Amino acid sequence: MICYKCGQDAGWNDKCPVCGADLSLFKRAIRISNSYYNDGLQKAQVRNLSGAIISLRQSLKFYKYNIQARNLLGLIYxxxxxxxxxxxxxxxxxNYQPDDNLAKKYIDQIHNNRNQLETINQTIKKYNQALTYxxxxxxxxxxxxxxKVLSLNPKLVKGHQLLALLYLEEGHLDKAKKALRDAGKIDTDNTTTLRYLKEVNRRLKEKGTERKKKNDDLISYQSGNETIIMPKRFRESSMWANILYIIIGLVVGVAVTCFLVVPGIKSxxxxxxxxxxxxANDTISTNGQTISGLNDQIDKLKKELEDEKKKNDGVSDQISTYEALxxxxxxxxxxxxxxxxEALENINTSYLSDSAKQTYDTxxxxxxxxxxxxxxxxxxxxxxxxxxxxxxxxxxxLVGMDxxxxxxxxxxxxxQxxxxxxxxxxxxxxxxxxxxxxxGTEKARTSKNYLAQEQQ
Structure with a gap:
């Protein structure tokens, strides 16, 4: 432990052996900071990223030199x-720890990748432009x-949330729900995502209730384990209807009797x-077993043929990729x-080896x-x-590229x-x-005039 007063190594003592400063409260602050760091680490492991950010900020609030907490906070961002x-x-x-610090490695990886830096710059510009719109x-x-922002940076949680909010405003509830689910895959317990998702589900439920048609002319009631549905304006059957029902019952009875007697005569x-x-069934069963065995062989041969075809297709794609390079x-x-x-645009880098990828990047x-x-x-x-x-x-x-x-x-x-x-x-x-x-440019003034003409 480094003494906060003299900057010397004080071990884990309550007093600094060099300057004599009281380190008891300082040690307590470090322990609290480590406790919040452990809590943030556990939340990050289950992808509760927003909760992890809160814990790690608390950790740095108690001890700003907690390098592990600060590096983890950067990784979560x-x-x-x-x-x-x-x-x-x-x-x-x-800056706090120049030597033996993973943060320098993270910074160098980003700075050495010019394409990533350009992507970050374009993402910020386009997101700010979206806010302006x-x-x-x-x-x-x-x-x-x-x-465009999410195509460049698919993990931008606030981009998914803003897109979902726009879909929600326009009434595209299914698209809004998909955008929020994409955000939830990145940060599982984000409060804003959960609040928007709750609103989307509420509106979907209301929309489903409106579509449900109710038939006011029918009523239902429970009779034992059965549900009886009948018209509201139910009238008792007339005498002629009862006679008709009796005749139908007699006809049905005669028909049932005939069907019971005839099978006995023809038994x-x-x-x-x-x-x-x-x-005949025995013969068919024997032939069916033979056919089943042949079908199994055919299915096996088809599967082997499909596997070989997939391998050949993969090899063909890999050859085409190297030919394009x-x-x-x-x-x-x-x-x-x-x-x-144009040749580089048609290259699928997943088929390239590490050295070939370096050649491609160069x-x-x-x-x-x-x-x-x-x-x-x-x-x-x-x-x-x-x-x-x-x-x-x-x-x-060209515009799609830049x-x-x-x-x-x-x-x-x-x-134009x-x-x-x-x-x-x-x-x-x-x-x-x-x-x-x-x-303020001539292009902007000309563009503004054409937009005005289009509106007119």
Whole structure:
């Protein structure tokens, strides 16, 4: 234990042997901090992440130098998609204990992955944009942004919660419930998630009650173990109805009598028929066993054939993946960045070995910027020549990779291409994006004018 006064190692004594400071209360604070840390660790192990955060914050409140508690708090933030909060805790931890600290390893892993840093940056921007759309009552645009956010960061709990709230507001109860279940898989006992889920279930129950049709012309009552359903306006049967019921009963009685007598007369014929039927059944049973054995062999051979086909398909996919990686490298060496980028997009990294994945990451990092620039040049060339149908898919691919490319120029020219091809409705979201993110520019003023025309 380090003395809080002189900074020297004081062991676990009640008084510091160096400066003589009273350490009894300090020791108690450390024990309480460790107790809260253990509680937070137990909650994190059962994915009660929000509860774990509360316990770990209490632990740090009693002893801010509890490095294990601070590192675990950062990991929980990271698991919930709160990258900025996680980095903040790890940076503080690394400053308190520079040596032998896992926080430095976590920080280095994030800093060395430029793609992850870019993803974090895009996630923050898009989530804040979604909040802005919510404040502007543009719920459709907010939903679009949140879907993009969750595609980049599927573990962002508050993103799932906000998406569920928007679905709840629009009356899409099933979608809201699915979003809340996705949030619950990440943090099982999150109070906000449970409160929203309770409201969704209440509305679903009310909706089910409204759909249930009640027939006011019927009443029911219990008679022993049977439920009797009858019309409310029940009238006693008339005399003619009773006579009819008697006649029907007589007819039924005669029919039953006939069916009981006839089998006795024909019993001998049935006995002979049964003997023949038993003999035929024995023959069928023997043949059925033979057929069953053959069917089992056929099923076994079919299963073996399907297993071999799956293996061959897996090998074929793996070969195609390595061929795509090789083609991407060849295109890269010949400075054909567009074909190289397209080849990399078709690669399924799950089929790559560790060394091949390193090659893929290196190659992807080398051509990412050049690929975007080449796509932009190709799309802008088509746009300038009036070939908007060719420009649209290329601009869409570029915007899907980086919506803010060239300060929103890609999104702006995509909107222009849609508008000039007669599809102003598809251009609207991209005009709106330019207006919201690049106010004061010529692109924003032009976009605003087209949006006003569309509303008129």
């Amino acid at each position: 990271y698991e919930m998609g709160e990258m900025v909060d996680a980095l903040s805790e790890w940076v503080i931890s690394a 919510c404040k502007q009552d543009s719920k459709d645009l907010a939903v679009i942004q949140l879907r 001998q014929a049935k006995t002979d028929a049964k003997k023949q039927l038993l003999s 090789l083609n991407a490298y060849v295109y890269y060496t010949t400075n054909d960045v567009i074909k190289a980028g 190659l992807n990092g080398s051509i990412a910027d050049s690929y975007k620039e080449a796509l932009y040049s190709q799309a802008y060339s088509s746009y300038s020549s009036g070939d908007y149908q060719s420009a649209i898919p290329t601009f869409q691919k 919506e803010a490319y060239r300060d929103g120029s890609a999104a702006y020219y995509l909107a 291409s849609f508008r000039k091809s007669g599809d102003l409705a598809s251009a609207k979201p991209y005009y709106q994006y330019v207006v919201d993110n690049y106010a």
